[in-house]
Amino acid sequence: MIEWIQRRRGLIAGIIAAILFAMWASSQYEPRVLASILLSGLTLGALYFLVTSGLSLIFGLMDVLNFAHGTLFMIGAYIGFTLYANPRLLLNTLPFVLAFVAGWLLARWLPFSSLPAGHRRPLWVVAVLVGVFAVWGFELAPLATTALSSGGRVPTEQAQAPVGLFIARTLGLAIAGLIAGAAFIIGSEHARRPANRDLAWPIGLLALALIIAPLRLSAEGWILALDSNTRFLLALVAGAGGGAALGGLMEWSLIRPLYSRPIYQVLVTLGLVFVGTELVKGIWGPGGYFMELPAWFSRRGPSCPSPNLIAWLQDNCASIDVLGRPFPSYRIFIIALGIAMFIGIAVLLRYTRLGMIIRAGVQDGEMVQALGINVRRVFTLVFALGAGLAALGGVAAAPFLGISPGLGQEFQLQAFIAVVIGGMGSFTGAAIGALLVGLARAFGDQIVLTGIQLPWMSEAMTFSPSIARASTVLIMALVLLLRPAGLFGKKE
Amino acid sequence: MSDVLLEVDTIHTFIGQFHILEGVSLKVRTGSITALLGRNGAGKTTTLRSIMGLNPPRSGSIRLAGEPINGRPAYEIAQLGVGYVPEHRAIFRDLTVEENLRLAERKRGDLAKRSDFIMSLFPDLKRFYRHPGGKLSGGQQQMLAIARALVADNRLLLIDEPSEGLAPIIVEQIVAALRQMAAETTILLVEQNFAMAAQLADEYYILDDGRSVQHGRMADLVHDHATIDKYLGAG
Numbered sequence: 093m094i095e096w097i098q099r100r101r102g103l104i105a106g107i108i109a110a111i112l113f114a115m116w117a118s119s120q121y122e123p124r125v126l127a128s129i130l131l132s133g134l135t136l137g138a139l140y141f142l143v144t145s146g147l148s149l150i151f152g153l154m155d156v157l158n159f160a161h162g163t164l165f166m167i168g169a170y171i172g173f174t175l176y177a178n179p180r181l182l183l184n185t186l187p188f189v190l191a192f193v194a195g196w197l198l199a200r201w202l203p204f205s206s207l208p209a210g211h212r213r214p215l216w217v218v219a220v221l222v223g224v225f226a227v228w229g230f231e232l233a234p235l236a237t238t239a240l241s242s243g244g245r246v247p248t249e250q251a252q253a254p255v256g257l258f259i260a261r262t263l264g265l266a267i268a269g270l271i272a273g274a275a276f277i278i279g280s281e282h283a284r285r286p287a288n289r290d291l292a293w294p295i296g297l298l299a300l301a302l303i304i305a306p307l308r309l310s311a312e313g314w315i316l317a318l319d320s321n322t323r324f325l326l327a328l329v330a331g332a333g334g335g336a337a338l339g340g341l342m343e344w345s346l347i348r349p350l351y352s353r354p355i356y357q358v359l360v361t362l363g364l365v366f367v368g369t370e371l372v373k374g375i376w377g378p379g380g381y382f383m384e385l386p387a388w389f390s391r392r393g394p395s396c397p398s399p400n401l402i403a404w405l406q407d408n409c410a411s412i413d414v415l416g417r418p419f420p421s422y423r424i425f426i427i428a429l430g431i432a433m434f435i436g437i438a439v440l441l442r443y444t445r446l447g448m449i450i451r452a453g454v455q456d457g458e459m460v461q462a463l464g465i466n467v468r469r470v471f472t473l474v475f476a477l478g479a480g481l482a483a484l485g486g487v488a489a490a491p492f493l494g495i496s497p498g499l500g501q502e503f504q505l506q507a508f509i510a511v512v513i514g515g516m517g518s519f520t521g522a523a524i525g526a527l528l529v530g531l532a533r534a535f536g537d538q539i540v541l542t543g544i545q546l547p548w549m550s551e552a553m554t555f556s557p558s559i560a561r562a563s564t565v566l567i568m569a570l571v572l573l574l575r576p577a578g579l580f581g582k583k584e
Numbered sequence: 585m586s587d588v589l590l591e592v593d594t595i596h597t598f599i600g601q602f603h604i605l606e607g608v609s610l611k612v613r614t615g616s617i618t619a620l621l622g623r624n625g626a627g628k629t630t631t632l633r634s635i636m637g638l639n640p641p642r643s644g645s646i647r648l649a650g651e652p653i654n655g656r657p658a659y660e661i662a663q664l665g666v667g668y669v670p671e672h673r674a675i676f677r678d679l680t681v682e683e684n685l686r687l688a689e690r691k692r693g694d695l696a697k698r699s700d701f702i703m704s705l706f707p708d709l710k711r712f713y714r715h716p717g718g719k720l721s722g723g724q725q726q727m728l729a730i731a732r733a734l735v736a737d738n739r740l741l742l743i744d745e746p747s748e749g750l751a752p753i754i755v756e757q758i759v760a761a762l763r764q765m766a767a768e769t770t771i772l773l774v775e776q777n778f779a780m781a782a783q784l785a786d787e788y789y790i791l792d793d794g795r796s797v798q799h800g801r802m803a804d805l806v807h808d809h810a811t812i813d814k815y816l817g818a819g
Contacts, residue, residue, distance in 0.1 A: 448683055452676040459674040462636055463688045464662030464736065 102575070117535070120545065124415035129534050131414065135423040135492075137530025138430025142485030143507040144514070144522040145437055146478020152454040152517025154471050155354065156347055159361040161482050162504025163368035164335050168483020169490040169499060170376055172331030173383045176323050179315040181235045181375075182330075183308040184258075187301035188227065191262045194297035195269025199277055201291065202270070207278045215275035219268050226264025236376050255306045262301050324386035328487050335483020340476035347475070348468065365504075369497050380496035385410070389422035389491075426488050433481060434523055441519060450474060454517055506533070509564045513571050515581025524579060529564045536560030589614040589770050590635070590740055595644030595654070597627075597634045604630045605641065606794040612740070617762070617771045619785035619802065621778070621816055626791040628774040629671050632742045635772075636668050637661040648740065663690060667733030671744040671774075675725045677718030681709055684717050684728055688735035695735050702731045705761040723754035730761065740770050747777040759783055778816055782806050790815045 097104065117126055147161045174181050207215075230253075304311065315323065342364070350357040384390070388408050397411040397418040398404035404412050404421055411418035441447035449470050453460045461467045486499070493499065510529040514521025537560045543552030571579060590612040597605040605627050612618045620628045633639040635646055637658035646654040653661050662668065676684050685702070689695050703710045706727040712720060717728060726746055733741050746762070747755045755777070762771065762784055775781040781788070782802060789799040792815055805811060 445686075448679065448687055452679055452683075452687055455676050455678060456674050458638060458658075459668075459670065459676070460687070461658040462638065462662055462668040462670070463732070464659050464690050465687070466657075466659045468657075 102579075106579075121538070124417045125538075127415050128417050128419050129538050130531070131419055131423065131427070132537070133531035133534030134427045134430075134527070135530070136533050137527040138427050139485050139489050139492075140503070140507055140510050140526035140530050141430050141523055142433060142488070143482045143503055144510045144526045145433070145519065146481045147507055148511050148514065148517055148519060148522035149450065149474055150478045151511070152519075153450055153457065153474050154347075154351070156475075157358055157361070158475075158478075159358065159504065160342070160364035160368060161478070162500035162502075162507065163365050164339055164479045164500075165482040165486040165489075165503050166495075166497065166500030167338060167368060167372060168331040168335040168486030169383075169495045170372055170486075171334040171483070172327035172487030173381060173490050173495050174376075175315070175330040176320075176327040176383060177381075178236070180308075180312045181232070183304060183311050183315075184235050185232070187258075187262045187304045187308075188265045190297045190301035190304075191266035192223075192269035192272075194294040194301065195266035195271075196273035196276070197294040197297070198266075199270050199273030202274065207274070209278060212275050212278060215271055215278070219272035219275060222271060223265060223268035226261050226268060230261060232375055233377070258308075259302065259305050262305055266298060266301075320384070320386040320390075321388050324388075328484060331487035332480045332484035335486070336476040336480030338483075339479020340472050342479070343472045343475035348471070365501070369500070372497050376497075378497060380494050382494050383490040385422055385491045389420070389425060420492075422491060426492065429484075429488055433484070437481075437519065446470070446473070506564060509568050512578055513568050515575075515578030517582070518578070518580035521578055521580030528567060532563040532567055533560055536563040587614045588612070589649055590772065591645075591647045592631070592635065593645045593647075595631075595634055595641035595646065597630055597639050597641045599630065599639060604639075604794055605634065607644070608634075608791060608794065608796045609644075610789045610796055610799065612770060612772050613787070614770055615766075616786040617766050617773055617784050619781040619788045620772060620774045620791060621781060621788055622791035623816065624776075627794040628791055629744055630794075631791065632668070632670075632744050632772070632774060635661075636666065636742060662736075665737060665739035667736065667738035667741045669729045669733050669741065669743040669746065671748070673725045673729040675717040675720070675728055678716055680714050680716055681720070681728055682713050684732055685709075685735050688732045690736040694737070698735055702734055705734075705764060706731055706757075723750050723757075726750060726754075726758060727761070730758070730765075734765065738769060740772065741765070742772050744774045745776060746773070747775065747780050755780060778812070 117129075121129065143161055143165055147158060150156055150158050150161075171182075315326075318326075346360050346364070347357060350360060390410050391408045392410055393407075395407050396409035397413045398407050398409040398421065399413050401412065401424070404424075408421075410421060412421045412424060413419075439447075441451060449460060449465055449467075453467060453470060457467050460470075485503075489499070489503075506529055507526070510525035511522055512525070513528055514523070514525025540555055540557050540560050543554040545552045575581070588611045590610075592608060592610045594607045594609050595605055596603065596607060608627065608631050610618070610620070610631075620631060622628055630639055634641045634654075637653070637656055637660070641654055644654070645652055648661075648664055648666065651664075653664065676687070679687065685695055706724075708724050709727060709731055712724065717725065720728060730743065730746065733743075743762070746758050750758070759780055762773070765771065766784070773781065773785060775784075782805070785802040787799065788802050788805050790797050790811070797815065798811060
């Protein structure tokens with residue numbers, strides 16, 4: 093018995109602390125106020141979790157501290173929002189990206205590989221020149237801004253550019269991709285090896301690009317004519333997919349060459365924060381956007397707020413009654429999304445071979461290699477997965493927090509705190525840390541709003557707003573004093 | 585020379601700034617157990633890691649069945665049929681015994697095919713099949729580490745100090761198991777415990793200060809007290 097208590101003293105201390113806190117909180121607030129604080133905390137916690145889970149998995153598996161994770165969160169929000177409110181921007185740029193990638197992949201089938209390595213540098217230069225020539229005179233700004241101010245309905249001059257010219261640009265970028273791909277391959281190990289003879293990818297991508305090109309105006313109309321719920325789901329998928337693709341690209345191009353130089357890696361991810369922020373400002377402008385809630389979460393009317401969740405399924409009210417207080421139904425959705433992702437990742441880690449490789453790799457990546465598993469490929473996959481989760485969080489946060497180039501940084505900081513509280517590299521830790529940070533923020537906000545009433549005081553004790561932000565750091569300090577490796581961290 | 589499975593030719597390996605292997609050469613015959621002997625720090629572990637591709641040599645060559653493998657990534661070398669049982673076992677502590685073994689599958693069904701053989705060698709593993717690897721005793725962890733190298737179809741096993749820190753009775757079990765395995769595969773064994781190495785090995789190589797200094801038949805070495813004192817004695 094005593095031994096059992098000693099072994100679980102951390103858990104017991106945690107439960108006692110939670111009970112004491114719950115007793116204090118329930119004496120301080122009415123149940124309905126408490127319920128909405130808790131739900132607000134859960135909402136934030138769910139969003140933090142989408143960032144921390146990837147952050148923690150990436151750190152655990154490859155020892156990379158990805159400072160740019162919050163930036164991926166923000167870019168996810170922008171991509172999702174763009175599909176939701178201004179698909180013109182995506183439809184007019186996606187063919188270029190697809191064509192470039194198709195050209196890059198196609199390079200393996202051409203006799204470029206027999207060129208001597210000395211041709212590399214000139215080929216890169218040619219690729220850049222061809223690429224610049226292909227997009228010369230193509231402006232993004234009118235696609236990004238005017239579509240919004242006109243409600244997204246009126247095609248801008250840019251979007252109406254002749255199909256012929258647009259296709260010529262697309263093919264130009266495919267050629268640029270081909271040359272760049274060749275420059276990448278020649279003299280490297282790819283050239284020696286028999287190419288993967290699957291032509292389906294490059295041809296499929298190029299075909300997709302050429303199909304979108306003439307249809308982009310009508311496709312814009314189709315997407316905007318879809319109901320807001322469908323567009324919202326598409327936005328979640330597009331944001332997560334785009335974020336995952338960016339994450340994979342980032343690992344493959346910038347992180348991978350630096351595994352033997354961890355300090356450089358940290359600096360690269362830190363640099364990407366600034367690059368990403370400026371890139372977003374360049375494409376979407378420095379101002380913020382507001383993403384409208386889809387119909388599922390926005391109805392107002394005499395029957396609102398919905399009396400309970402079941403009723404909400406019928407009436408789709410903007411808020412749901414929680415113990416007599418309305419609570420936004422969209423935030424319930426965020427909580428559900430967070431829980432669903434938690435379960436999804438837990439199942440992935442527990443029951444799939446990929447999950448087994450990840451768990452083993454967190455402990456000893458070298459031994460996983462020695463068993464014949466290409467760990468580098470798993471690294472890219474996990475990086476993409478983590479980035480996709482963060483980007484999904486970004487899309488989900490967009491209607492709730494708004495979209496601006498600064499969105500990522502606030503989340504990044506809180507997510508780091510959450511990961512440190514939970515223990516670097518532990519998935520459960522990431523979830524618990526995110527939950528604690530979310531709840532701390534919610535209670536902090538409430539304390540700032542109403543102060544704390546203590547029995548021996550005539551007036552409530554008041555606090556400055558910074559206490560809400562400080563609260564998470566205080567928790568982190570406390571946890572680190574008691575458990576230097578975090579709640580679920582492994583002792584070194 | 586067709587029966588040489590592994591041929592290491594004057595490899596030089598650096599770890600950071602340190603020149604650890606300064607020209608190691610050895611040959612392992614198909615179907616034999618070859619012992620790699622030498623004092624602490626002689627470069628035995630680094631030799632295995634160089635062969636495995638974990639510390640790739642800067643110069644020299646390594647051939648597996650005539651095919652050069654140096655410079656290839658570790659996972660490709662493993663896929664060519666090289667199993668690795670590292671120093672300190674490197675069990676995945678949070679994974680169950682079953683998961684540890686399953687991870688070593690290179691084709692679906694590898695484990696099912698070899699399971700009976702593995703369990704006959706190490707019955708303990710069957711008993712703790714669903715326990716986390718970290719909960720096993722040191723001897724059981726060593727058995728698991730060896731078993732993990734047996735799951736896939738490996739032509740060559742690199743085994744690093746299987747007797748380290750184990751009770752004599754456990755060492756006996758492991759010797760028996762290695763002997764049974766030797767009937768089917770080829771083993772390059774690093775071992776500090778000379779008695780154990782002498783029981784098992786057909787041939788030996790002695791490393792000293794990052795160089796291979798002597799080799800021959802194990803049966804001859806056991807009587808060569810001068811050599812044993814010079815290269816393997818304490819101090």
